[in-house]
Amino acid sequence: MMKVRRYLRGSGRVLAFVFIASVIWLLFDMAALRISINDVNSQLLKEQVIREREVFKQQSRVTQLMKRGFKNPVQRVDLAVTQAGKGPLSLGIRLAQVYRQGGRKEDKKENSFEQRGDNLPKADRSKSVASKHQQGAALQNVTSKHGVPAKKKAVNLDLNEAKLEKNRVIDSSNKVTLPAVLSNKTQVSPGAQKNKYAPLPTSKKEPIKTGDAVQGTLDKMDSKTNEKVKDELRKTGTKVSQLQAKEAHPVKTTSKPPNKDVKEKDVNIDKEKKQVENIDKSHKNATKEPPKPVIKLQAGEVSKDNSTAVRKPGVHKVLPLDVTLTPRDVNAVGQFGQAAFVASNEDAEVRKRWDEGHFNVYLSDQIPVDRAIPDTRPEMCVQNLVHNDLPSTSVIFCFVDEVWSTLLRSVHSVLNRSPPHLLTEIILVDDFSSKDYLKKPLDEYMSRFPKVRIIRLKERQGLIRARLAGAAVAKGEVLTFLDSHIECNVGWLEPLLERVYLDRKKVPCPVIEVISDKDMSYMLVDNFQRGIFKWPLVFGWSALPEEYIKKNNMTISDPIRCPVMAGGLFSIDKKYFYELGAYDPGLDVWGGENMEISFKIWMCGGEIEIIPCSRVGHIFRGQNPYKFPKDRQKTVERNLARVAEVWLDEYKDLFYGHGYHHLLDKKVIDIGNLTEQIELRKRLKCKSFKWYLENVYPDMDAPLVKAEGLVFNRGLRKCLNLRKSSLSFEICDLSKQSQHFNYTWMRHLRQQSLCVAPQGKGNGFALQLCDNTKPELRWFHKSSNSALAEHLITEFVSHHMCLEAGPQGDSLHLNPCVPSNTFQKWQFTHYHAL
Numbered sequence: 144m145m146k147v148r149r150y151l152r153g154s155g156r157v158l159a160f161v162f163i164a165s166v167i168w169l170l171f172d173m174a175a176l177r178i179s180i181n182d183v184n185s186q187l188l189k190e191q192v193i194r195e196r197e198v199f200k201q202q203s204r205v206t207q208l209m210k211r212g213f214k215n216p217v218q219r220v221d222l223a224v225t226q227a228g229k230g231p232l233s234l235g236i237r238l239a240q241v242y243r244q245g246g247r248k249e250d251k252k253e254n255s256f257e258q259r260g261d262n263l264p265k266a267d268r269s270k271s272v273a274s275k276h277q278q279g280a281a282l283q284n285v286t287s288k289h290g291v292p293a294k295k296k297a298v299n300l301d302l303n304e305a306k307l308e309k310n311r312v313i314d315s316s317n318k319v320t321l322p323a324v325l326s327n328k329t330q331v332s333p334g335a336q337k338n339k340y341a342p343l344p345t346s347k348k349e350p351i352k353t354g355d356a357v358q359g360t361l362d363k364m365d366s367k368t369n370e371k372v373k374d375e376l377r378k379t380g381t382k383v384s385q386l387q388a389k390e391a392h393p394v395k396t397t398s399k400p401p402n403k404d405v406k407e408k409d410v411n412i413d414k415e416k417k418q419v420e421n422i423d424k425s426h427k428n429a430t431k432e433p434p435k436p437v438i439k440l441q442a443g444e445v446s447k448d449n450s451t452a453v454r455k456p457g458v459h460k461v462l463p464l465d466v467t468l469t470p471r472d473v474n475a476v477g478q479f480g481q482a483a484f485v486a487s488n489e490d491a492e493v494r495k496r497w498d499e500g501h502f503n504v505y506l507s508d509q510i511p512v513d514r515a516i517p518d519t520r521p522e523m524c525v526q527n528l529v530h531n532d533l534p535s536t537s538v539i540f541c542f543v544d545e546v547w548s549t550l551l552r553s554v555h556s557v558l559n560r561s562p563p564h565l566l567t568e569i570i571l572v573d574d575f576s577s578k579d580y581l582k583k584p585l586d587e588y589m590s591r592f593p594k595v596r597i598i599r600l601k602e603r604q605g606l607i608r609a610r611l612a613g614a615a616v617a618k619g620e621v622l623t624f625l626d627s628h629i630e631c632n633v634g635w636l637e638p639l640l641e642r643v644y645l646d647r648k649k650v651p652c653p654v655i656e657v658i659s660d661k662d663m664s665y666m667l668v669d670n671f672q673r674g675i676f677k678w679p680l681v682f683g684w685s686a687l688p689e690e691y692i693k694k695n696n697m698t699i700s701d702p703i704r705c706p707v708m709a710g711g712l713f714s715i716d717k718k719y720f721y722e723l724g725a726y727d728p729g730l731d732v733w734g735g736e737n738m739e740i741s742f743k744i745w746m747c748g749g750e751i752e753i754i755p756c757s758r759v760g761h762i763f764r765g766q767n768p769y770k771f772p773k774d775r776q777k778t779v780e781r782n783l784a785r786v787a788e789v790w791l792d793e794y795k796d797l798f799y800g801h802g803y804h805h806l807l808d809k810k811v812i813d814i815g816n817l818t819e820q821i822e823l824r825k826r827l828k829c830k831s832f833k834w835y836l837e838n839v840y841p842d843m844d845a846p847l848v849k850a851e852g853l854v855f856n857r858g859l860r861k862c863l864n865l866r867k868s869s870l871s872f873e874i875c876d877l878s879k880q881s882q883h884f885n886y887t888w889m890r891h892l893r894q895q896s897l898c899v900a901p902q903g904k905g906n907g908f909a910l911q912l913c914d915n916t917k918p919e920l921r922w923f924h925k926s927s928n929s930a931l932a933e934h935l936i937t938e939f940v941s942h943h944m945c946l947e948a949g950p951q952g953d954s955l956h957l958n959p960c961v962p963s964n965t966f967q968k969w970q971f972t973h974y975h976a977l
Contacts, residue, residue: 322655322657322668322669322672322684456531457530457531457532458528458529458530458531459528459529459531460525460529461524461525461527461528461529461634461637461638461756462562462634462637463518463525463633464559464560464562464633465515465559465560465633466559467513467559471511471513471514471515472511475510475511475514476506476510476511477506477509477510477511477514477664478510478511478514479514479515479516479517480514480515480516480517480665480760481664482659482662482663482664483506483509483510483662483663483664484506485505485506489505492505493505493506499546500545500546500549500628500762501660501764501765502546502628502660502661502762502764503660503661503662503663504546504548506663507546507663508546508547508548510548510552510663512548512551512552512555513552513555513556513559514552514630516630516632516665516760517665518632518633518634519632519656519665519667519758520632520633520700520755520756521670521698521699521700521755521756523698523700524634524638524700524755524756525634527638527756529637529638529640529641529644530641530644533565533637533640533641533644534565534619534620534621534644535564535565535566535567535619535620535621536565536619536620536621536622536623536636536640537567537569537570537617537618537619537621537622537623537717538557538561538566538569538570538623539570539572539610539613539614539617539622539623539624540553540554540569540570540571540572540625540626540627541572541574541606541609541610541613541624541627542574542576542581542627543573543574543575543576543603543609544576544577544578544581545576545627546628547580547581547585549627549628549762550571550581550585550627550628551588553625553626553627553628553629553630554569554571554589554592554595556629556630556631556632557569557625557631558592558594558595560631560632560633560634560635561631561635562636562637565636565637565640566594566636567594567618567619568594568595568596568617568618569592569594569595569596570596570597570598570616570617571585571589571595571597571598572597572600572609572610572612572613573585573597573598573600574604574605574606574609575599575600575601575602575603585597598612598613598616600612604732605731605732605733606732606733606736607726607730607732607733607736608728610624611725611726611728614717614720614725617717619717620716620717621639621640621643621714621717622714622715622716622717622720623636623639623713623714624711624713624714624715625712625759626711626712628658628761628762628764629658629712629759629760629761629762630658630665630759630760631759631760632656632757632759632760634756635757635758638651638754638756638757639651639653639714639754639757640714642702642752642754643714643715643716646750647716647718647719648716648719648744648750649749649752650714650715650749650750650751650752651702651713651714651751651752651753651757652674652705652708652709652712652713652751652752652753652754653712653713653754653757653758653759654668654754654755654757655668655709655711655712655759655760655761656668656758656759656760657760657761657763658761658762658763659762660762660763660764660765665760670699670755671686671687671692671697671703672685672686672687672703673685673687673703673705673753674705674706674707674708674709674741674753675706675840675843676706676707678797678798678801679797679799679801679802679803680735680738680783680787680798682707682709682737682738687703688842699755700755700756701755702752702753702754702755703752703753703755704750704751704752704839705751705752705753706741706745706751706839706840706843707737707738707741707751708737708751709737710736710737710740710741711761712759713751719749722827723740723744723747723749723827724743724820724823726739726740727739727785727786727820729785729815729816730782730785731778731781731782732773732778733778733779734778734779734782735779735782735783735785735786736782738783738786739782739785739786739789739790742786742790742791742832742835743790743829745839746790746824746829746830746832746834746835747824747827747828747829747830748827748829780803780806780812781806781812781813781814781815783798783803784798784803784806784812784814785814785815785817787799788814788817789817789820789821789824790824791832792831792832792833793832793833794832794833794836794845794847796847796887796888796889796915797845797847797888799888799889799915800849800887800888800889800890801888804889804890804918804921807915807916808916809916846975846976848886848888849886849887849888849925849974849975849976849977850885850886850925850971850973850974850976851883851884851885851886851971851972851973851975852877852883852884852971852972853875853877853883853884854882854892854969854970854971855875855969855970855971855972856872856948856966856968856969857933857965857968857969857970858948858950858964858965859872859948859952859966861873861875861948862874862875862876863882863884863969864879864881864882865881865882865884865894865897865910866881868897868910870899870908870955871952871953872948872952872953877972881894884971886922886924889913889920889921890920890922890923891913891920891921891922892922892935893913896912896913897910897911897912897913898910898911898912898913898914898920899920899922900919901919901937901940901944901957907955907956907957908955908957918939919937919938919939920939921937921938921939922935922936922937922938922946923936923937923938924936924969925974925977930962930963931943931945931960933968933970934946934960934962934967934968934969935967935969936960937957942959943960944957944958944959944960945957945958945959945960945961945964945967946967947964947966947967948966948967949966950966
């Protein structure tokens with residue numbers, strides 16, 4: 144005991160105290176850790192219970208919807224359908240047979256291009272963007288009772304593996320470009336039921352009549368209807384429209400009757416009647432504002448304000464509308480955008496009718512005119528907000544001898560998937576079609592839809608002037624131009640109008656997806672694609688560089704700046720369209736109009752954007768099925784030459800230098816008077832084409848000359864020199880401007896305004912003022928990989944004659960080309976293009 148007391152004296156006491164305190168602190172730490180572990184376990188258990196409840200609720204909701212039946216493609220529950228012609232629905236088959244997956248992971252690989260026809264130019268494809276940018280395009284899977292979007296999840300929507308579809312690039316002279324697509328195909332049995340919605344009418348039989356009940360209901364709503372009416376219509380969705388159609392407009396339809404189970408297990412009809420009555424009462428009491436006065440501006444007159452008219456406040460989510468007269472036949476050929484195939488004994492009929500539209504017309508006629516297609520928008524688009532008071536639009540279709548079924552499918556996709564209060568009208572401009580079914584039968588069919596009107600041109604005008612004719616009578620605030628062989632997707636219109644609402648000088652374009660010309664399947668397009676051009680003004684598709692995407696922190700739903708629009712599908716403020724002078728009226732038929740309006744928009748203060756949340760499918764055909772009033776190639780070349788002369792400034796030499804030298808000869812082709820277009824550009828105070836290249840399309844390679852610098856002769860080891868209007872040779876000196884020459888796109892050997900040219904009949908040379916129209920001033924150099932690549936070969940002389948330096952360096956001659964003669968070999972300091 145005495146020893147213990149001795150150790151606890153002085154410093155020993157302090158050490159004992161520290162030891163005891165440490166033990167106590169350690170015990171407290173252990174207790175706290177145990178409590179923390181228990182809390183974590185409790186939290187994990189709680190989260191597991193919550194997840195199980197959510198799964199149970201989800202399953203209950205799906206079960207209820209399965210009992211009610213498949214009403215609308217927006218209601219994507221885990222229902223299953225059999226292939227066409229194989230009996231009733233089977234719940235054991237996954238939704239994969241109905242919808243293909245919208246977003247798909249792809250390795251970054253370069254896409255190859257399938258080329259159709261002769262001499263189709265190859266187009267470079269940038270590498271596709273990393274897969275993380277494509278995951279967001281998964282389809283919406285489940286919606287609530289009235290079609291309100293519920294939580295989405297990515298679904299594997301096809302039983303077959305995704306295949307990367309080859310791409311086609313076609314230039315302006317018979318060349319439509321095809322964006323990179325991801326193709327999935329689910330075969331439909333050859334015995335699939337043929338479409339009974341709108342068969343191809345013949346001269347003996349009029350088209351089968353369908354009612355306008357749904358359209359009549361939708362037409363009652365305009366842009367000034369009070370919000371309560373619009374909300375109730377949106378909530379009640381397709382069922383209310385169907386009920387109202389049955390009560391107000393009983394009409395004959397030839398579509399397949401709905402499943403008996405669907406009828407018996409539908410929502411109580413009495414409740415729906417009350418909803419319809421309430422909507423009608425509220426609609427009658429809705430206060431309508433007087434229409435806004437239409438302001439007409441002459442071409443070139445600029446509005447002071449960039450914004451659209453003052454709008455009402457308030458926003459809402461994009462409306463996922465897809466109304467239809469009757470429940471869709473899930474067993475129909477091509478339903479839900481699936482690939483469909485005909486039986487082997489029908490191949491002859493397919494080939495026979497192919498030339499009617501240069502796609503599978505026989506199969507198209509079997510597909511319903513209002514078929515459902517997969518919602519391929521990026522997932523976040525469903526949650527996007529747009530303003531309540533968007534501008535209204537007139538949708539303009541121009542066609543000539545279009546296939547009946549594709550024309551109707553185009554129109555129905557706009558009627559079914561556009562908010563009625565935003566759709567002022569659909570204008571069909573018939574460019575003097577020769578087909579009988581596009582005359583009286585089309586008039587009778589479209590008479591059932593009050594918003595559709597047909598304008599018939601008395602002679603063939605071509606796409607450009609047909610669009611101008613449609614725009615001239617349009618009543619909407621925004622013009623929306625569409626091709627006549629398309630299918631608009633869910634929610635396609637509001638994102639376009641939202642961009643115009645935010646800035647009237649924005650020209651939005653939807654993402655153009657692909658409808659296969661062979662099997663009519665709807666195929667998803669790669670994300671982050673934009674329209675570009677290559678010389679000589681050839682349109683193509685190119686992926687945004689990955690560095691640009693990262694630098695700007697872009698998501699897959701962000702608008703994409705587009706240097707050149709495809710031209711077939713876009714929206715534009717009507718007043719702004721006319722401020723820009725509309726299309727150049729001097730352009731003929733088709734070709735180059737997309738270049739002209741794209742350069743005009745960008746250089747004169749506007750912007751072109753591709754809107755990923757707006758998607759429209761398009762049939763890309765190998766060639767045009769219709770005839771040109773004039774020579775097709777000459778028409779396109781003439782149009783492009785007009786564009787080059789008005790908008791390209793000094794860069795027009797690049798256009799002519801890529802194989803269009805012959806257009807410079809007015810004896811070959813007359814491009815017409817350009818005075819009005821040049822004055823329009825001055826009046827609008829448009830920027831230069833150099834500005835366009837630097838600010839809009841900076842990754843475009845556009846050197847003004849093919850080669851420049853000193854012209855070195857390999858035999859003399861000296862450089863060409865221009866002194867006092869005469870040519871000689873001197874020791875090479877980069878500091879001497881007299882030794883600097885350019886080899887231009889016009890194939891001129893040029894210094895300032897003087898060009899080297901053969902002199903008369905002899906073999907001497909003279910300096911002449913440069914003139915692009917004179918072929919005698921042109922030289923071939925580096926034009927091939929042959930033994931004469933380094934020679935300067937005169938184009939004017941029929942047989943090969945080359946520029947040769949005299950052995951003493953005191954003269955220049957034109958002599959027959961000899962590959963081994965070093966005195967005929969020339970080298971420029973810098974080569975920009977070969």
